[in-house]
Amino acid sequence: MKKLIVMLGLAFIMILCSCNGNSKNEKINEPKQTAISPSTTRTTGSSISNEKISIYDINNKEIGKIERYGILVLTDDSIIYNKIPTGSVDSITDMDYYRYIFKTKENIKLGTVENWSYEAKYDTTVIGNSLYMYVTTGEISDIKNRTLYLYKVDLSSNSMSVVFSERGGISL
Numbered sequence: 715m716k717k718l719i720v721m722l723g724l725a726f727i728m729i730l731c732s733c734n735g736n737s738k739n740e741k742i743n744e745p746k747q748t749a750i751s752p753s754t755t756r757t758t759g760s761s762i763s764n765e766k767i768s769i770y771d772i773n774n775k776e777i778g779k780i781e782r783y784g785i786l787v788l789t790d791d792s793i794i795y796n797k798i799p800t801g802s803v804d805s806i807t808d809m810d811y812y813r814y815i816f817k818t819k820e821n822i823k824l825g826t827v828e829n830w831s832y833e834a835k836y837d838t839t840v841i842g843n844s845l846y847m848y849v850t851t852g853e854i855s856d857i858k859n860r861t862l863y864l865y866k867v868d869l870s871s872n873s874m875s876v877v878f879s880e881r882g883g884i885s886l
Contacts, residue, residue: 762806764797769814778819783809785835787845791816794824794845794867796833806830809849813872824867825874827851831860843869850883857882 769778782795783806792815799808809830813822827849834848845867852860862883867874 762798769793769816771816777816778814780812780814780821782812785833785838785847787838787840787847789840789845789869792869799826809833811867811874813867813869822872824872827863827865845869846877 764781764783766779766781768776769780771777780793780795781797783798785794785796787794792813794811794813797810797812798806799810807829809827811824811827813824814820815822829851830849831852831854832850834850838845838847840846847865847867849863849865850860851863854860860882862880863876864878865874866877
């Protein structure tokens with residue numbers, strides 16, 4: 715009985731501690747400046763845009779800059795990232811994927827996903843010289859009009875290819 719009371723008390727405390735206090739934020743939808751690193755900012759609001767971020771080495775020395783939208787995947791010698799193509803400010807229809815190589819400071823375009831709607835950032839993995847990621851295209855909320863893809867990024871040839879696709883696939 716004592717264990718039950720202690721467990722219920724602990725659960726109650728955890729619930730209270732996990733509550734979010736943002737309900738008083740009346741200006742949540744207004745555009746604002748967000749600092750990404752000491753030298754980079756982005757504007758959030760109604761238009762869709764990439765953000766410019768600095769890349770630092772282990773000694774905190776800036777070694778490069780990239781313009782990216784969402785994912786950042788660190789490999790042994792590079793960063794894989796995506797970027798909204800120039801001109802897409804009100805909606806995202808295509809997504810370009812790039813690789814920034816630390817040693818040469820090159821930005822290499824890997825490919826483009828057309829009709830892009832969502833990428834499972836939490837489910838991206840690097841195995842050997844390949845990066846695997848799930849990307850959904852089409853209308854994300856409509857099972858009949860979306861497709862789930864498993865993409866492979868070959869880090870040896872700097873290319874992207876579809877490994878598997880499923881129409882109506884699980885919305886990640």
